[in-house]
Amino acid sequence: LLDIKKSSLIIDIGSNDGTCLKYFKQLGMTVLGIDPAVKIAEIANSNGINTIPDFFSSSIAEEIIIEHGKADLITSHNACAHIDDLDSVISGVSMLLKDDGVFIMEVGYFLDVFENKWFDTIYHEHVDFHTVKPLHKLFSRFDLELFRVERITPQGGSIRVFIQRKGGKRPVDVSLSELEKLESKMGLHKPETYKHFENQINKVRDNFQDLIKDIKESGKTIAAFGAPTKATTLSYHFQINKTQIDFIVDDNPLKQGLYSPGIHIPVYDASHIYTKKPDYLIILAWNFAESIMSKHQEYLELGGSFIIPMPETRVIKKEYD
Numbered sequence: 001l002l003d004i005k006k007s008s009l010i011i012d013i014g015s016n017d018g019t020c021l022k023y024f025k026q027l028g029m030t031v032l033g034i035d036p037a038v039k040i041a042e043i044a045n046s047n048g049i050n051t052i053p054d055f056f057s058s059s060i061a062e063e064i065i066i067e068h069g070k071a072d073l074i075t076s077h078n079a080c081a082h083i084d085d086l087d088s089v090i091s092g093v094s095m096l097l098k099d100d101g102v103f104i105m106e107v108g109y110f111l112d113v114f115e116n117k118w119f120d121t122i123y124h125e126h127v128d129f130h131t132v133k134p135l136h137k138l139f140s141r142f143d144l145e146l147f148r149v150e151r152i153t154p155q156g157g158s159i160r161v162f163i164q165r166k167g168g169k170r171p172v173d174v175s176l177s178e179l180e181k182l183e184s185k186m187g188l189h190k191p192e193t194y195k196h197f198e199n200q201i202n203k204v205r206d207n208f209q210d211l212i213k214d215i216k217e218s219g220k221t222i223a224a225f226g227a228p229t230k231a232t233t234l235s236y237h238f239q240i241n242k243t244q245i246d247f248i249v250d251d252n253p254l255k256q257g258l259y260s261p262g263i264h265i266p267v268y269d270a271s272h273i274y275t276k277k278p279d280y281l282i283i284l285a286w287n288f289a290e291s292i293m294s295k296h297q298e299y300l301e302l303g304g305s306f307i308i309p310m311p312e313t314r315v316i317k318k319e320y321d
Contacts, residue, residue, distance in 0.1 A: 002102055004029070008072035011064070011096065013056045013089070014079025016040055018049030025049065032068060034060065057085075061092035070098045076105045078158060081126045086138065093163075094142040102170075103144070103163040111183060112157020114193075117311045119201050120234040130159065131188050132179045139163055148173040205238045208313045212244050215280055222307075223278035224248045225292055226285025227255045227267050234284060235263055238309065245282065249273055273299055280315075282307045 004010070006028040012021050015033025017040055025031045025048070033051035035041050041053035054060055064071075074093055083089055093103050110129040113121060122129070136146055147170045148162035159179075164170055187193035215222060224231075224240075227250040234240075241263055248260060248267045256269050273281065273296065281304060283289045289308045293300070293316060300306070306316040 002073060004073055009068060009070070011071045011074045013074065013076040013093075014082070015044065015049070015051055018044035018047055018051060020075065020077065021049050022047070030068070032064065032071075055083075056092055057088045058092040058095060061096040064096060070101065071096050072098055072101050074101070074103045076103075078106050078108070080105060080107050081128060084127045086128075087141075090139060090142045090144070094144055097144075097165070099165060100169060101164070104160060105163065106152065106158050106160045109151065109157050109159040111179075111186060111188060112151075114186065114188065114197055116157070117197075117201055117204060118157070119197075119237070120230040120310065123229055123233045125229065131183050132159070132161075132176060133183060133189060135161060140166070145172070146176055147171065149175050149179055151179075201237070204310065204312060208238050208309050211307070211313055211315070212240075216244060220279035221246055221276075222280045222282060223273065223276065224265070224282040224284050225270075225273075225296075225306075226250055226283060226288070227252070227258075227260060228285050231284035232261050234309065235260065240282075246278060247272060247276070248284070270296070273304075274302075277302060278304065280305050280307055282309060284309070286310045 009030045009032065010021060010024040011032045011034070013034050015021055015035045018033050021031040021033050031049060033041070033044055033049055034054060034056045035044070035051055036053065036055045038053045041051040044051040052060065074097060080086060080089065097103055108121065108126060108129040110131050112118065113129055132146070132149055139145060143166050144163050145166045145168065146161055147164050147168065150160040152158050152160050183189065212222065222245050224245050225248070227248050242265045245265050248265050249270045249272050250256060250267050251270055253269070255267050258267050259265060260267065281299065283292055283306055285292065286308050289306070293306055300318040303318070308314045308316065
C-alpha cells in the first residue's frame with residue numbers, strides 16, 4: 001500500500017512527543033516532527049526525534065524542503081481538528097509530498113457524532129469534524145485525491161484517510177464510495193438533518209433535567225464524577241448548575257482544587273464521594289462510565305446511585321437479590 005523504503009523521509013504533523021515517529025526511526029528511516037507545543041517538542045528532541053517547534057503551514061513546508069527534501073510519507077493523527085486554517089496545511093502537504101508519496105490523516109468523523117449523539121465532543125479545541133464527500137473537494141483543490149478510508153475508534157469515532165497526488169499509482173478503494181453512500185443515506189449533507197440532530201439532543205437534555213428536578217424535589221443530594229473538557233459542553237447544554245450539583249470529583253490531581261469553567265462547581269479527589277456520600281453521582285465522563293462504576297462499587301454498596309447522562313439518561317443502582 002505504501003512501499004516505504006529505509007531511505008524514506010517520514011514527517012508527522014502534530015507529532016507530540018514523537019511516539020509515532022520513533023517506530024519509523026527504529027526501522028532506519030529519517031523522521032521529522034512538527035508540533036507547536038515547545039516543551040513537548042523539547043522532550044521529543046531530547047529523545048532523538050528531530051522536531052520543529054512550530055505550527056505546520058506552507059511556509060514551514062518550504063523550509064523543510066530546503067533542509068530535508070520532500071517526504072515519502074506525511075502523517076497527522078487527530079491534529080487537524082485543532083487547526084482552523086486547513087487550506088494552509090493541505091497546501092503545505094501538497095508542496096512537501098513526493099510525486100508518489102502518501103499523506104495519512106486521521107480526523108474526527110461526524111457520522112459517529114451524529115449516530116451516537118456525541119455532541120459533547122464538540123468543544124473549543126475541536127474546530128471541525130469531517131465527512132468523506134467534503135474531503136474530496138478539499139484535497140482536489142490542491143491536486144490531491146483520496147484513495148482509501150478506514151473507520152477507527154479514537155476520539156469517539158474517527159476516519160483514517162489515505163491521500164496521494166491526483167492520478168497516482170494507487171487504485172481508488174471501494175471504501176470511499178461505501179462511506180459516501182452511507183453518509184448520503186444518513187442525510188449528512190442536508191441542513192434538515194442537523195435540525196433533527198438538535199432535536200434529539202434536546203430531548204435527552206429535557207429527560208435529564210426532569211430526572212434532576214425530581215431528585216432535588218425529593219431532598220436528595222447530587223455530585224458529579226469527571227471534569228473532562230467535554231463536560232463543559234455537556235453541562236452548559238444540559239443546563240447543569242451549582243444549585244443542582246454540590247461538587248465534582250476527578251482522579252486528575254491537576255484538576256483538584258479548581259472549579260468547573262463558568263459554572264464554578266468545586267472539584268475534589270474521589271475520596272470526597274465517601275466523606276460526603278451524595279445520593280446520586282452524575283458521570284460527566286460518561287464514555288468511561290463502566291470503568292468508573294467498576295472502580296467505585298463501594299459507592300453503590302453504600303446506597304448511592306450513578307446517573308449516566310449520555311447517549312440516553314440512565315440511573316444505575318445496586319442490584320439486590
